[in-house]
Amino acid sequence: MDKGIRCHFSSIIANTLKAVWFLIVLVAVNLSDEIVKIHQEGFNPSSTLIVIGIALGIIIVVALFNFFRWRKTYIYIKDDSLILDCDFAINKRKTTVKLSSISTVNFQQGILEKIFNTYRLQIDINSFATAEKTDFNLVFSHSVAEELKKELTKDFSPCDQTQDNAEIRTVHETKPIFEFTTNRVIKHGLLSISVGGVLFSVIMLAFTLVSQFTDVFGTEESKIKGNPITTIIAVLLVVGPVIVQSVSPFIRYQNFKIGKLGDRIVVSYGLITNRQYNVPLSKTNAVVIKQPFLARLCHLYYGELINVGMGDEQDHQSPIFCLLVNKQELDFILNEINPNFVISDIGERSPKSAFIPMCIPYLLFGTIAVVVASILNYWWIGVIVLACLLLCAISSYKTKALNILDDRAVITTGVFMRRTIIVPFGKIQIVNSKNGPLSRHFGISKGSATILASLVNMSNNIGYFPKDRFEKLFEKTLEFDSVATLNK
């Protein structure tokens, strides 16, 4: 593929629509008062025409900019490097990426891509600097996307390659591991809701309604009090995120399938936007098993793969490899993916002596809340906050666990949501241990293990454990070679 290729022309439309949407949001946020004023005073036909004219003008300029940029941008592979060459006078740039530094190449198909029968090729680089985002988002027709993907992944290590070195096939052609029915997707959506978020929303909703319709908070002079529009907006702002959080998984994770193709895990899902992750296991740094609070009560788990440089731009999370399943199903899936990630035991819990140092930050914030609330004559709010924080401290203490196995560490943290990371020692970059006067007195330390991952998963906190556990963790991290682990 020495001759350069352009992205599919539909990328011009996508980029233009994105810019238009950005403009709409910008106008709505900054000129909301003006819009309300126009709504109240009525439309002026001449000024409306001018506004429409300006808007059309901006859209045409943006579309032309995107067109010329598209026309002058070529993508090609030369000397084992992927080159994105944009010779457009306003935005000249040439990006060169070594093929060996490419971590993953994945497909995504949204509504626009479905209309034009194209695919968005998402290329992630093995880099800490760009771990938070997808490095390249290129739109091509299906055949071009497949061909480019084949070229880009030909330099992956032998264990990354499919055994017959055949064309990368879709999830339907891989060895299926697990499929999730619509009922399971709904169950996942319902049990993944953040209880903290729901509680916060309920409290904020109560506060909003009380302040709108009563004088409990002394808002009788407020201009917004009792105004139905402001009440609806306030309620939507409070309840909206919870509704979105509850509904989005149903759409996002429909048709969730996981399969294996050689040394790759192939995960596909999506109702409106089809996503397909193709994750080489040799470049997987760790596996994260999560239990949101409600799922924890039902003994259900879901998992994420921590892959070098790869992250989901929209969710700011690593690619999910299974929705909520029970322990037997999770073990089955992990066993199929890589038996090394199967865990029989999350390990020892924090010792009893850990409860006191763990409680102190919560007590400190709780006390501040009580003092501040008392000054404002709402001491009872302070007491509720203190009680909630103490509940958090107890839950946090009960959640922490650590298991140092022969070749990997299993670190469990969280407050209400339990998060367990299974990381081979060769993938751990830095280990920290930390102790204060109180923890020194009890002979315990807390700490963290950092790995190459996006910001959310980089630093993995370890609760309070006896000091010798950290010494063992230090020794094990030194014992294992990162390159040997990578090629395992």
Added chain:
Amino acid sequence: MEYKSLNKKAIGCMRLNSIIWSVILAVSGVTTVGIISSNKVKIPTAVYITLGILAVVMVVYDIVVPIIRYKRYRYCIDDEMFVVVEGLWFITKSIAPIERIHQIEVSRGPIDRMFGLGKVLITTAGGVVTIKFLENELAEEIADKLKNRINNIVKDQGVNNNG
């Protein structure tokens, strides 16, 4: 594993850093009080007493804390790993294998330069560990040693992979 302590010049560097922050805090506090009192708001005597106590605490902090931090600060570099131990109330021990190092950088800020000190920033794929308050020659020496060690590791790994 033999830990090394810092040169005593580090105490002066830590103290000057600490004094600068204290001055910034004091100026901010005095300015805030000045602005409030210029708006004809009567400030209670308790506020002045609290500010006075804070000022004394800051002076004591600037005198005593650098000495404690200096005594606690230790580092160790051998063929396999590097370790940094530091802290005041909370003592942190950071450890990383030499083999995981991606980048080494020697950096000298204006205050470091006044004392002839510098720091070595050791970057791994998972973050940075810094050995601070090192004499210039020592910082360069450590950086060179680490670079050589990494080069040897990379060569060995290349031989093993090809072999």
